[in-house]
Every structure is written in C-alpha cells, then in structure tokens.
Amino acid sequence: MMELAPIFTWIHDLLLSLGLGPTWTDLISQIGLAVLVFSLLCIVALFLVWWERKISAHIQQRYGPMMTGWHGVFQTIMDALKLIQKEDIVPAVADRQVFFWAPVIVFTCAFAAYIVIPFGKGLIVSDLNIGILYIIAITTFTIIGLLMAGWGSNNKYALLGGMRSAAQAVSYEVPLVLSIMGVVMVTGSMSMNDIVAAQSGWAGFRWNVIFQPLGFVIYVIAATAEANRTPFDLPEAEQELVAGFNIEYSGMKFAMFFLAEFVNMFTVSAIATTVFLGGWNGPFLPSWIWFLGKTLAMVFLFMLFRWTFPRLRVDQLMEFAWKVLLPLAFVNIIYVGVMSLWLKW
Amino acid sequence: MAEELRTEDMTVNMGPQHPSTHGVCRLVLTVDGEIIRDCVPVIGFLHRAIEKMCENRTYAQCIPLMDRFEYCTSMSCNWAFCLAAEKLGDIKVPERGEYLRVIMGELNRIASHLIFVGVTPMDCGALTPFLYTFRERERIMDLFEMTCGQRLTYNYIRVGGVAKDIPPEFIPKCREFLGIFEEKIRDYEKLLVDNPIWIARNKGIGIITPQLVYDYAISGPSARASGVNFDIRKNDPYSIYDLFDFDIPLGTNGDSYDRFNVRVNEMRQSARIVAQALDQLPDGEIRAKVPLKFKPNPGEVYSRIENSRGEMGVYLVSDGGPKPFRMRARGGSYNHLQAVPHIVKGLKIADLVAIFASMDIIMPEIDR
Numbered sequence: 030m031m032e033l034a035p036i037f038t039w040i041h042d043l044l045l046s047l048g049l050g051p052t053w054t055d056l057i058s059q060i061g062l063a064v065l066v067f068s069l070l071c072i073v074a075l076f077l078v079w080w081e082r083k084i085s086a087h088i089q090q091r092y093g094p095m096m097t098g099w100h101g102v103f104q105t106i107m108d109a110l111k112l113i114q115k116e117d118i119v120p121a122v123a124d125r126q127v128f129f130w131a132p133v134i135v136f137t138c139a140f141a142a143y144i145v146i147p148f149g150k151g152l153i154v155s156d157l158n159i160g161i162l163y164i165i166a167i168t169t170f171t172i173i174g175l176l177m178a179g180w181g182s183n184n185k186y187a188l189l190g191g192m193r194s195a196a197q198a199v200s201y202e203v204p205l206v207l208s209i210m211g212v213v214m215v216t217g218s219m220s221m222n223d224i225v226a227a228q229s230g231w232a233g234f235r236w237n238v239i240f241q242p243l244g245f246v247i248y249v250i251a252a253t254a255e256a257n258r259t260p261f262d263l264p265e266a267e268q269e270l271v272a273g274f275n276i277e278y279s280g281m282k283f284a285m286f287f288l289a290e291f292v293n294m295f296t297v298s299a300i301a302t303t304v305f306l307g308g309w310n311g312p313f314l315p316s317w318i319w320f321l322g323k324t325l326a327m328v329f330l331f332m333l334f335r336w337t338f339p340r341l342r343v344d345q346l347m348e349f350a351w352k353v354l355l356p357l358a359f360v361n362i363i364y365v366g367v368m369s370l371w372l373k374w
Numbered sequence: 375m376a377e378e379l380r381t382e383d384m385t386v387n388m389g390p391q392h393p394s395t396h397g398v399c400r401l402v403l404t405v406d407g408e409i410i411r412d413c414v415p416v417i418g419f420l421h422r423a424i425e426k427m428c429e430n431r432t433y434a435q436c437i438p439l440m441d442r443f444e445y446c447t448s449m450s451c452n453w454a455f456c457l458a459a460e461k462l463g464d465i466k467v468p469e470r471g472e473y474l475r476v477i478m479g480e481l482n483r484i485a486s487h488l489i490f491v492g493v494t495p496m497d498c499g500a501l502t503p504f505l506y507t508f509r510e511r512e513r514i515m516d517l518f519e520m521t522c523g524q525r526l527t528y529n530y531i532r533v534g535g536v537a538k539d540i541p542p543e544f545i546p547k548c549r550e551f552l553g554i555f556e557e558k559i560r561d562y563e564k565l566l567v568d569n570p571i572w573i574a575r576n577k578g579i580g581i582i583t584p585q586l587v588y589d590y591a592i593s594g595p596s597a598r599a600s601g602v603n604f605d606i607r608k609n610d611p612y613s614i615y616d617l618f619d620f621d622i623p624l625g626t627n628g629d630s631y632d633r634f635n636v637r638v639n640e641m642r643q644s645a646r647i648v649a650q651a652l653d654q655l656p657d658g659e660i661r662a663k664v665p666l667k668f669k670p671n672p673g674e675v676y677s678r679i680e681n682s683r684g685e686m687g688v689y690l691v692s693d694g695g696p697k698p699f700r701m702r703a704r705g706g707s708y709n710h711l712q713a714v715p716h717i718v719k720g721l722k723i724a725d726l727v728a729i730f731a732s733m734d735i736i737m738p739e740i741d742r
Binding site for chain 1: 384386407408495498499500501502504505506509565566568571572574575681720724725
C-alpha cells in the first residue's frame with residue numbers, strides 16, 4: 030500500500046544531504062508543498078465542475094458534456110481556456126480597485142484554507158495548533174470578497190447579492206462554529222492532526238459522527254449555506270438576482286469566482302471529513318485515498334442537495350439559522366458536555 | 375453635529391431580459407432592501423400586431439397567426455378563433471372533428487401545464503423538475519408532430535373541423551402516454567408538493583382572494599385556486615365538453631401553493647378527458663364543407679374557450695367579406711399581470727418571482 034508521506038520525507042532528506050542547510054531545505058520543501066497543494070486543488074476544482082455537470086445531467090436524465098474527451102472530462106479545461114481568452118470587461122461606473130481585488134481575495138482565501146487540512150497520514154502543510162479556528166477565519170474572509178464584488182460592480186443586482194451573502198455568512202457562521210465546537214471539546218485540541226488522531230480507534234471507525242450525529246447534521250446544513258449551495262444559494266439566485274454578485278464579471282475573473290466556489294465546496298467537505306468522519310483514518314487502503322473518498326462522498330451529498338431542492342427565501346434562511354440551527358447547536362454542545370463528563374469520552 | 379443618516383428606496387429594473395419574467399416583461403420595482411414597495415409592469419415588448427394583421431388576411435390565413443398568439447397552447451388559440459368564425463358562418467363541425475379537437479386541446483393543455491410545473495419550481499431554485507416535465511411534454515409534441523407535422527405552432531384546427539385525420543399509430547401511442555402519465559404526475563408531487571422548502575416558499579404567499587378574482591377578472595386555474603368554481607368547459611360548454619365526465623379541481627387559499635396543485639390536478643382531469651375521447655372516438659368526416667372563399671354573414675360574435683391560462687376569447691366582426699373586419703382576442707394573462715402589483719406589495723423579490731411564475735403569465739398573450 031502506498032503512503033505518500035515517506036516520499037516527502039525522502040525528498041526532504043535528499044535536499045538536506047545535498048548540503049543546502051536546514052533553512053533553505055525547509056523553504057524549498059514548503060514552497061514545493063504549496064505548489065503541489067495548489068495544483069492539486071486546481072485539478073480538484075476542474076474535476077468538481079465536470080462532476081457536478083455530470084451528476085446534474087444524470088439526475089435530470091441528460092448526458093451532460095460528452096464531446097471533449099471520454100464523457101467530456103476535458104470540458105472544464107476547455108471552458109477555462111475559453112474564459113482566459115475572453116475580454117476582461119470592467120464596467121465604466123465600477124470602483125476599479127475594489128472590483129479588481131474582489132475575485133483575488135475570494136480565490137486566495139478559498140485556497141489558503143488548505144494549509145491545515147490533513148490530506149493523509151503526515152500529509153499536512155502546516156499543523157497549526159489553532160487549525161480549525163484558522164480555517165473558519167480564512168473561509169469567512171471569502172465573504173468580504175463577495176461583498177466587495179457586489180459593491181465594486183456598482184450594480185443593483187450585484188449589491189443585493191453581496192448584501193445577501195454577508196447576511197447569510199454571519200448567520201450561518203455561528204451554528205457552523207458551534208457544531209465544530211462539540212468536537213473540539215471532546216478532543217481538547219484545535220489542531221487538525223489531533224482531531225484526526227482522536228478518531229483513530231476501532232480499526233479506523235471511531236468517528237465523531239457516531240457520537241455527535243446532531244452536530245454533524247448541523248454542520249452539513251450550515252456548510253451548505255457557507256458554500257452558497259442550494260437550498261441556500263441566495264447570493265447568486267439567478268431567478269431573482271440574475272446572477273448575483275458576479276453579474277458584472279467576465280473572463281478570468283469570473284472563472285476565479287467559479288473555481289473558488291467549487292474549492293469552497295471541497296473545503297467544507299474536507300472539514301466535515303476531518304472533523305466528523307475520521308479524517309484519513311480507515312482500514313486497508315492508504316490514508317490519502319480514504320481522505321479523498323470521504324471528501325468526495327460529502328461533495329456528492331452537497332451536489333445531490335443542489336439538484337433536488339428548491340431555494341429558501343432570504344428571511345426564511347435567517348429564521349432557520351437563528352431560530353432552528355442555533356438552538357440545536359447549543360443543545361448539541363450541552364449534550365457533548367454532559368456526555369464527556371459522564372461517560373469520560 | 376452628527377450627519378443625519380437616512381435610507382432611500384432603490385428602483386430596480388427587472389426585465390425585459392430577466393430570466394424569470396417568462397418572456398419579455400419589464401417590471402419596474404421600487405424596493406426597500408429586499409421588500410417590494412411598488413411594482414409597475416411595463417408591457418409591449420412582444421407586440422406583433424396580430425389583431426391588425428388578421429384584418430388583412432382571410433379567415434384561413436388568420437389561423438397561423440393565432441398560433442403565435444400564445445405559443446404554449448396554440449391548439450386552444452386556433453380553436454377559439456375557429457369557434458368564432460364558425461359561429462359567424464353557421465357551420466356545424468362533424469362529430470369526429472369535435473372529438474379530435476377535444477383530444478388535441480386537452481393534450482395541449484397538459485403540455486402547457488407541464489411547462490408550468492417545470493418552470494415554477496425553477497423560479498424557486500429547483501432546476502430538476504423542468505427536465506422531467508419536458509421529457510413528458512416531448513411525448514405530446516411527438517403526438518402532435520405525428521398528426522400535423524408541427525411541434526409548437528400547429529395550424530391544425532381549421533374553420534369547420536381539423537386539418538388532417540390522426541394517423542393509425544396515434545391512438546396506441548396516446549394510450550401509452552396516458553398510461554405512464556399518472557405515475558409521472560405523482561413523481562412531480564413527490565418532488566415538490568410534500569417538500570418542506572417548497573411549502574415554505576409557496577404556502578400563504580401571493581394570496582388572491584375571491585374578491586380580487588372578480589375585481590381583476592382573473593380566470594382559469596388561477597381563479598379556481600381561490601375557490602371560484604368557474605370553468606367555461608362546465609359553465610358555458612362549447613364543443614362537446616358536456617359529453618365527458620371530469621372534475622374541476624379547486625383550491626381553498628388562493629396562494630401560490632394552491633395554484634400549483636390546481637394545475638397538477640387539472641393535468642389528471644385532462645388526461646381523463648383524453649382517455650374518454652379516445653374510447654368514444656367515432657368514424658366519419660373530420661371537417662365540414664367550407665367554401666375556399668369563406669365569407670361569413672355580416673355581424674359580430676364573441677366566443678370563448680377555457681385555455682390553460684384562463685378565458686381565451688375571440689371577438690370577430692364581419693362585414694360579409696372574406697377577411698375579418700375586426701378581430702380582438704383576449705387572453706387571461708393580461709388580467710393576471712395587472713393583479714400582480716396588487717399582490718406583491720410588501721413581499722420580497724423572491725416572492726414576486728414565485729408569484730409571477732405561479733400565475734402562469736405568458737407575455738405573447740398580453741402583447742399580442
């Protein structure tokens with residue numbers, strides 16, 4: 030069975046033996062890892078776009094993309110190439126600086142979350158001791174980008190979309206964090222590696238979802254809203270706001286929003302995997318395959334939501350967050366607290 | 375001194391190229407955040423002067439124009455015009471012709487409601503039912519294509535009868551469709567009617583009271599969803615509708631949810647009518663002998679039929695010549711659109727989209 034961590038250790042040792050010195054070796058291996066994670070995520074995002082199109086097509090009794098490559102696997106690459114060639118249109122009335130930086134922020138924040146995601150045994154760029162806090166903070170930053178896009182476009186629909194996204198993010202961040210808090214309470218650490226290690230018993234099946242099913246459900250619902258997916262995709266409700274915050278964007282800037290959206294979906298799935306589904310733990314198969322499998326299963330769940338549910342209205346969304354999810358999240362925390370005192374989890 | 379903070383309403387131009395205005399309707403909205411303070415529909419983007427063009431064409435040449443009057447139920451539009459022309463010319467349609475008209479008209483009603491059942495969830499964010507209903511609509515389109523060669527604008531119903539007899543394979547194909555259709559309707563209901571999000575979005579939203587129905591002359595399923603039991607097929611039967619056994623589905627609350635359910639149930643009733651018509655289909659002529667230069671008696675008539683969107687009426691004035699002196703057509707959507715601003719004030723933009731869709735407003739009928 031192939032574990033990937035020894036390969037990285039081997040490369041690291043090789044660089045050391047070349048006489049580069051520890052500082053340079055660390056720098057080179059960190060940059061190498063960053064490039065590796067970035068390119069991996071780009072591939073994942075491209076794959077997810079294609080996958081979503083295929084899943085939606087099969088749910089809707091269509092084929093989806095079929096022309097480019099086997100069952101259209103190269104479709105997203107072709108689309109990206111097309112978008113690169115497109116003219117980059119900036120509206121005359123737009124706030125140019127804000128308009129320019131919005132997609133950059135969204136894109137960067139979407140990718141920055143992966144610094145602390147453990148892709149497999151030993152496969153983590155940097156094991157911060159506040160890992161989960163860092164992820165929550167950096168993914169919330171995306172909202173600033175959306176708000177900037179809405180404001181900078183100087184378009185009414187875009188502004189409505191941006192305002193919606195800000196309101197939504199603030200509301201759903203709270204139950205999201207509280208649902209993760211249950212796991213942090215049990216683990217006693219915010220480090221992603223510790224959270225995964227705490228779930229390693231029972232032949233790799235001692236998952237938090239078994240102990241905190243309510244927390245998991247709350248997380249999935251809040252994460253759907255966090256990733257702006259149906260039934261909570263109000264910021265980009267095309268039937269109401271035409272396209273929402275990205276209405277004025279074209280070309281590569283649009284592609285950055287688009288890719289960031291899919292990377293965000295992968296992020297929330299990866300967090301769900303790490304925090305609730307045992308991370309890379311699992312018997313027989315290499316750890317990174319377990320991680321990818323579980324994460325893609327979560328992504329599949331989010332995609333199923335999107336293609337089967339109608340969308341909530343903006344006030345119902347708020348009501349649901351504050352009146353249903355938040356109390357439930359508190360119930361979950363009390364439950365976890367009582368159980369960990371009583372049963373000594 | 376602190377600067378005085380104030381907010382102001384925003385004017386949003388929804389349409390004419392908005393994805394959920396069903397054609398090219400323009401709604402000028404005054405919104406306070408997400409709440410609609412005022413809504414002014416602007417119509418006329420799809421004006422084709424059908425009524426004026428009819429004055430310069432013979433009666434037979436008017437029928438293709440009526441296809442374009444409202445392209446989701448072209449059969450009914452043909453039918454309404456021919457009914458008026460036959461009234462003017464005192465023409466008796468042969469029995470088989472009447473049966474074929476009923477079969478086609480009801481199939482077309484199902485096709486139109488299928489578009490509604492697909493598009494309305496799409497305006498609420500559920501994209502999948504659209505593809506499902508279009509799969510079933512495709513079978514109806516195939517039946518029409520088999521009969522008259524066209525899939526959208528049929529020009530099938532003619533003055534005095536219908537253009538062509540149905541091919542022999544029509545009846546088994548149509549029975550096959552009716553056989554699977556009930557199951558498919560249940561699929562749509564499972565996807566939507568019992569869905570909590572769908573209920574939250576539509577129940578109690580956009581209520582049309584019976585009083586509002588009378589005030590704005592709202593007709594068709596939108597009126598029946600409010601509990602107003604008026605269906606021209608029952609209350610003022612035309613053609614041979616008095617021979618068939620069917621129910622009129624009624625709503626109670628008059629909200630978007632009821633309007634959806636009434637249309638879903640109407641599809642069931644239309645399928646019942648088609649099944650009965652197929653069973654009773656007599657042999658014989660399909661078209662009365664109408665002279666090529668059809669010159670009706672001078673006079674004026676108004677004839678109306680129950681379209682899938684409401685009352686579809688045609689007012690014809692003849693001066694005894696081969697062309698109508700004046701043609702005026704009425705579609706239900708015009709009245710429905712007028713009621714929309716009345717309903718949506720104080721609601722959210724998302725509600726406006728849901729209500730607009732649930733009224734089944736279609737623009738060519740309004741702009742003509």
